[in-house]
Amino acid sequence: MPVRVTIWNEYRHELTDEYVKKIYPDGIHEALRNQLSSETDFVIRTATLDQPEHGLTDEVIENTDVLLWWGHMAHGQVKDEIVKKVADRVRRGMGIILLHSAHASKLMQVLTGCSGSLSWREQNEKQIMWNMKPTHPITEGIGEYILIEHEETYGEPFGIPNPDELIFISWFSGGNVFRSGWVKNIENGKLFYFQPGHETFPSYKNPQVIRVLKNAIRYIKPSGYTEHVDSIWQKEPVNR
Numbered sequence: 001m002p003v004r005v006t007i008w009n010e011y012r013h014e015l016t017d018e019y020v021k022k023i024y025p026d027g028i029h030e031a032l033r034n035q036l037s038s039e040t041d042f043v044i045r046t047a048t049l050d051q052p053e054h055g056l057t058d059e060v061i062e063n064t065d066v067l068l069w070w071g072h073m074a075h076g077q078v079k080d081e082i083v084k085k086v087a088d089r090v091r092r093g094m095g096i097i098l099l100h101s102a103h104a105s106k107l108m109q110v111l112t113g114c115s116g117s118l119s120w121r122e123q124n125e126k127q128i129m130w131n132m133k134p135t136h137p138i139t140e141g142i143g144e145y146i147l148i149e150h151e152e153t154y155g156e157p158f159g160i161p162n163p164d165e166l167i168f169i170s171w172f173s174g175g176n177v178f179r180s181g182w183v184k185n186i187e188n189g190k191l192f193y194f195q196p197g198h199e200t201f202p203s204y205k206n207p208q209v210i211r212v213l214k215n216a217i218r219y220i221k222p223s224g225y226t227e228h229v230d231s232i233w234q235k236e237p238v239n240r
């Protein structure tokens with residue numbers, strides 16, 4: 001069975017900032033789609049904030065196995081009604097990847113019950129993202145660490161729940177450390193937070209960053225028995 005992937009992007013910086021437009025001329029969502037479409041078992045669609053229902057109709061939400069989410073300047077414009085539908089779908093088994101500044105998204109807050117707050121600065125610092133789980137499916141093919149020459153610095157303390165699986169911890173040349181990649185189980189679904197991807201740096205053209213996303217999509221996709229997990233109903237005893 002193919003993995004049905006939906007890439008959601010706010011798609012504002014790329015339209016309004018000339019510098020960002022040069023890095024991602026068709027938007028971050030199209031850059032990700034191009035990179036991920038090499039995988040023949042992925043069926044990929046995209047959705048953006050300014051589309052009707054933010055591109056996330058019931059049909060799209062119900063037929064998505066893994067949703068990638070990039071947002072930054074317009075978190076507040078994402079309708080609560082859509083957030084609720086996406087969160088409900090995660091609880092019923094859909095995987096979700098919250099990218100970079102989605103740490104402050106409504107979805108992060110609704111799904112984790114935490115603020116997602118962190119410290120940050122934009123000083124083109126070098127980042128080393130250390131692989132904490134060398135035998136984990138998400139780090140397959142990654143090796144000891146991922147080196148990113150320039151990224152926005154994110155630092156602890158990070159306002160998140162204790163992760164169920166802590167996959168990456170980063171060091172930045174300014175001295176900060178940060179939990180850059182982690183998995184949290186949300187009822188029947190899995191949330192993967194992954195930090196690289198500031199809009200003024202080409203991190204989504206880094207093959208190792210993309211490799212992590214490919215691995216993560218396969219790891220958090222729902223599998224197995226998922227019928228009826230959304231309903232509570234009275235049943236006859238199994239053993240009669």
Ligand code: ZN
Pocket residue numbers: 100101152197198199
């Ligand atoms: Zn950023």
